[in-house]
Amino acid sequence: xxxxxxxxLVASAVVVALGAxxxxxxxxxxxxxxxxxxxxxxxxxxxxxxxxxxxxxxxxGLGKKNRIAVTVKKQASGDTLVTKILTxxxxxxxxxxxxxxxxxxxxxxxxxxxxxxxxxxxxxxxKFTDGVWQQTxxxxxxxxxxxxxxxxxxxxxxxxxxxxxxxxxxxTWDDFAQTARAxxxxxxxxxxxxxxxxxSGLFAGLAQQAGARWWTISADKWKVGIDDAAxxxxxxxxxxxxxxxxxxxxxxxxxxxxxxxxxGKQIAWVSAVxxxxxxxTAAPATKGKWAMAPLPQWSxxxxxxxxxxxxxxxxxxxxxHKDAAAKFAAWLNTDAEALNALAxxxxxxPAATSAQLSGAFQNPPDFFANHTDFYSKAADIAETTAPxxxxxxxxxxxxxxxxxxxxxxxxxxxxxxxLRRMQADTVADMKKQGFEVAS
Amino acid sequence: xxxxxxxxxxxxxSAPFFFLLPATLLFILFLALPIGYxxxxxxxxxHVHGLGLGTHARSEVWAGLANYAxxxxxxxxxxxxxxxxxxxxxxxxxxxxxxxxLAMMLDTERVRLAPFTRLAxxxxxxxxGVVAALLWGFLYLPDVSPFYYVLEKLNLPQPDxxxxxxxxxxxxxxxxxxGTGFNMIVIYTSLQAIPAEVYEAAKLDGATPLQIALRIxxxxxxxxxxxxxxxxxxxxxxxFSEPTTLKPLTNSVSTTWSPLMKVxxxxxxxxDLYAAAAEAVLIAIATLLLSFGVLRTASRRNRQExxx
Numbered sequence: 001x002x003x004x005x006x007x008x009l010v011a012s013a014v015v016v017a018l019g020a021x022x023x024x025x026x027x028x029x030x031x032x033x034x035x036x037x038x039x040x041x042x043x044x045x046x047x048x049x050x051x052x053x054x055x056x057x058x059x060x061g062l063g064k065k066n067r068i069a070v071t072v073k074k075q076a077s078g079d080t081l082v083t084k085i086l087t088x089x090x091x092x093x094x095x096x097x098x099x100x101x102x103x104x105x106x107x108x109x110x111x112x113x114x115x116x117x118x119x120x121x122x123x124x125x126x127k128f129t130d131g132v133w134q135q136t137x138x139x140x141x142x143x144x145x146x147x148x149x150x151x152x153x154x155x156x157x158x159x160x161x162x163x164x165x166x167x168x169x170x171x172t173w174d175d176f177a178q179t180a181r182a183x184x185x186x187x188x189x190x191x192x193x194x195x196x197x198x199x200s201g202l203f204a205g206l207a208q209q210a211g212a213r214w215w216t217i218s219a220d221k222w223k224v225g226i227d228d229a230a231x232x233x234x235x236x237x238x239x240x241x242x243x244x245x246x247x248x249x250x251x252x253x254x255x256x257x258x259x260x261x262x263x264g265k266q267i268a269w270v271s272a273v274x275x276x277x278x279x280x281t282a283a284p285a286t287k288g289k290w291a292m293a294p295l296p297q298w299s300x301x302x303x304x305x306x307x308x309x310x311x312x313x314x315x316x317x318x319x320x321h322k323d324a325a326a327k328f329a330a331w332l333n334t335d336a337e338a339l340n341a342l343a344x345x346x347x348x349x350p351a352a353t354s355a356q357l358s359g360a361f362q363n364p365p366d367f368f369a370n371h372t373d374f375y376s377k378a379a380d381i382a383e384t385t386a387p388x389x390x391x392x393x394x395x396x397x398x399x400x401x402x403x404x405x406x407x408x409x410x411x412x413x414x415x416x417x418x419l420r421r422m423q424a425d426t427v428a429d430m431k432k433q434g435f436e437v438a439s
Numbered sequence: 440x441x442x443x444x445x446x447x448x449x450x451x452x453s454a455p456f457f458f459l460l461p462a463t464l465l466f467i468l469f470l471a472l473p474i475g476y477x478x479x480x481x482x483x484x485x486h487v488h489g490l491g492l493g494t495h496a497r498s499e500v501w502a503g504l505a506n507y508a509x510x511x512x513x514x515x516x517x518x519x520x521x522x523x524x525x526x527x528x529x530x531x532x533x534x535x536x537x538x539x540x541l542a543m544m545l546d547t548e549r550v551r552l553a554p555f556t557r558l559a560x561x562x563x564x565x566x567x568g569v570v571a572a573l574l575w576g577f578l579y580l581p582d583v584s585p586f587y588y589v590l591e592k593l594n595l596p597q598p599d600x601x602x603x604x605x606x607x608x609x610x611x612x613x614x615x616x617x618g619t620g621f622n623m624i625v626i627y628t629s630l631q632a633i634p635a636e637v638y639e640a641a642k643l644d645g646a647t648p649l650q651i652a653l654r655i656x657x658x659x660x661x662x663x664x665x666x667x668x669x670x671x672x673x674x675x676x677x678x679f680s681e682p683t684t685l686k687p688l689t690n691s692v693s694t695t696w697s698p699l700m701k702v703x704x705x706x707x708x709x710x711d712l713y714a715a716a717a718e719a720v721l722i723a724i725a726t727l728l729l730s731f732g733v734l735r736t737a738s739r740r741n742r743q744e745x746x747x
Contacts, residue, residue: 083707107710110491198687222490254688256582265582392491399708403693410602410690429709434487 039067040324043095045085047077050345054332057341062331068324070097079395082107089113089318096319097329100145101311102135103204103394106215108314109144110392115315116142120326127334127352131385136312144314146333147351148342151272151309152382153205156279158267159291161190169293173237176296180246183267193268194248194257195238197405200398202270205306206238207231208386210298215391221438222430225389226397227423232416233298239408239415249409258282270295272308273349273378276365287367292374294381303384310351349378356382393429400425481506481717506717515695516718520725522607523697527675529611530618535667537615538622539660543652545623546630557627561620568617572684575613580688601689613681618674622667629663630656665737669730676726679703698722 044055052072059069073095075081082104088094089111100108108114121143125133128147136145157169165186170176180192196202207214212230216223225231241247248266250256260266261283269275279290295305313329315322332338336358339350343360350356356379364374391397404418404425430437484502491497510516541560545553563571579600581587590597600609633656641651657664679699686692694708695701699722706715 079710080707083710086710087712110487110496112497197690217490220490249690251687251690254580255577256580256688259582393709396709399694399704403695406690406693429711433485433491435491436489 039069040321041069041071042097042319042321042325042328044070044072044097044099044328045075045081045095046072046097046099047075047081048099048342048346048348053345054338054341057337058328058331063328066324066327068321068328070328075099077101079104079398082395085113085316086111089316092318094316094318096316096321096325098314098316099148099311100314101309102147102307102388103201103390105136105144105312105314106138106390106392107394109138113316113318114144115317115319115322115326116144117146117315117322117326117329118143120323121146121330124330124334127354129353129383129385131387132310132351135388135390145312146314146329147310147312148333149310149348150351150382150385151201151205151274151307151349152378152385153209153270153272153295153305153308154275154378154381155293155295156269156271156275156290157293158264158286158289160289161264161267162291169291170296172300173296173298177237177241177246180241181244184246189265191248191266192246193266193270194250194252194260195242195409196250196252196257197402197409198251198253199308200401201308203234203401203405204398205272205308206234206270208306208388209295209304210234211386213387213389214397215389215394218438221436222391223438224391224423224427224430226426227419231419235415235419239413239418242409242415243412249412251406253282262286273382274309274347276367276374277347280365280367288369290368291371292368292377294377294384304386305381305384307385307388312351353379391430392435393426393433396429397422397426477716478720480713481720484713485711502713506714507721509714510718510721513701515693516698516701519695519698519701523676523678526607526610526614526678526697527672529607530614530675531668531671533611534615534618534671535622535664537619538667539626539657539664541619542623542626542630542660543656545627546656547648557624561624563617564620566617568613568680569684571617572613572681575609575616576685576688579609579685601685602691606689606691610678610681610685614674614678618671622671625663625667626660629660633659665734668737669733672733673726673730676722676729 044051051074055070055072063069075084078101081098082100085094085098085100085108094113100114105114118137118141124146125143132147132150136147137143155169161167162169165183167179167182168175170179176192183190183192204214207230210230210233212225212228212234214224214226214228214231216225238247242249248260257266258281261269261279262285264286269279271278275292279286294303297304313332315325315329319325332342333350334352336355339352339355340359342348343350343355350361355361357375361375364371368374400422404421405415407413408415408418427437427439482502482504483499484506486498486500488496488498544550545557550556566574578584578586581597581599587597598605600606637655637659638651641655646654677699678697682692682696683700683703686694686696694704698718702715702718702722705711705718
């Protein structure tokens, strides 16, 4: 793997800073004195569809044997859930287990909401790639969550229309821009894709691929690098395409976007491994016409991708049965039967590498029925995921992105100015809260 | 009070307080306490030490008026307030004008199918705001809207309703569509309460239907006009669900489009409950001042020109 070194660098940068957390977290988590003395019941906040059915497997099998019953409470996904967890934690009433997106983990850890479960899950680390695992340890010796699903990014395109217009799959982002322009010339009523400002995760993933590291720690201070060279490059690239009209500027996930995909008005989508599910509902008429390729690269011959989405299972500090909760979390995300059920019921792409090619993933998704190597290709791409660097106020950066880039996309103005605003908003928020921030 | 007559009358005297107890308790539990807590929050903030990591890295500290100062100097909040004023300037007159007009039309003697028409106009009010906004949102999107399809076939210009000035019209339209029926019913009910003798007298004096409408009906329903105006102002200041529902459909609606949206963003997007509490308190004060201002001007005017 070509990026191990890079990963280790990031990890060590965070280790220094988070060492303190690990120590502090240790003494607070010593009070978990449950040794399977009686029946234990746990509450689990999750937004994954069909999670109850997966948990049923536990409750009827291993859970029954160990007398640990888990109840799922359905939640909304995203930032609202983080707020809800923090509010519940403030009252000391957070559920035992929560589903949390990777980028939310630093926020949750810095609020003291997540328990260190390192001693319970020492044997599961090797089931995941280092890059994924590093996000749940924040680079320390502590383990704050167990990876559940990941969203390695890929390039999706209409194979039939690419053939019709004589376009080839872009290997680099320069090729991508050329392809967009060529399509505009050959079919003025079509666009390759759109730049959407309503999902910050997409932009974060693209920046991650370019090598951006938005939050790092040096000399006991946070350094916010949202406005770094790599992200500027990504912003300028998409801004220029929008400005010259080579791609559309309307948001994704609207009925208009669905129609554009369904009728072939937009013929490609930079997305992640979960795209087949979205396309199935957004563009049902195009079933079997799509193909998947690795993301275009910044320089030829590179092989790296970002991630868009993905989440983990964490145990809270409020839980009175942390050992039992950790046991369940480990089962849910590493047991073959559980992972298979997760794939089937919740449609997730597992973080556990062993599951990426087994069970539900032996055959391609229905929507890509003739793309027989879909999941083996996906597993290869997942392995090239660039490291990520999340900080304690990702939520603020994400909202700022939506407003700043939404306005810039609408006005077709300079995306780098929008990026500066995102950086300024994020730094201002950290300073307001009292974080030590290097300027 | 003498000592001998102390016991018995006291229980009778305290009886009203027993009856008041449930209401008072509910009021304290579900209104006074939450408001008090919000005010308390608004004077505090979180202070992070160093890198903000570790269990004792965060503490809640007294912030004084800092949150209020931030909110009052926040340009986004101010812009949001101005956007809402612009929106209100369209919604309130159009909605109340239409409601009054429709109520008076329904009240004329020659109207047919009155019950059906009344229900048809009132029905949109029964549709939840979010559903209405979604419905209209789809109609505003050029690629999926039947309106745009017709406009295109007729070679007519197709304005972008989700951008710039037209966005205000698009949003106002949703509110007017949903709110007219309710206001119409309020005005219509008070029209029905006008005694028939008044009209008879007017007709004997030779008043035309228009004169009856302008000189009798409108002045006599003035109190319900004030009431509907009062409700509309409050609803306008609290506009939230329509722009929030349209937001994913367009780049033109920011997460801070209206003041309440900013409160929501700060509380649930940024997780800063303290700033959100201060903003919410400010919005509540502004709403109170405005609505009492409206009521006071209205009652002063009523006193000066007593209804005939």
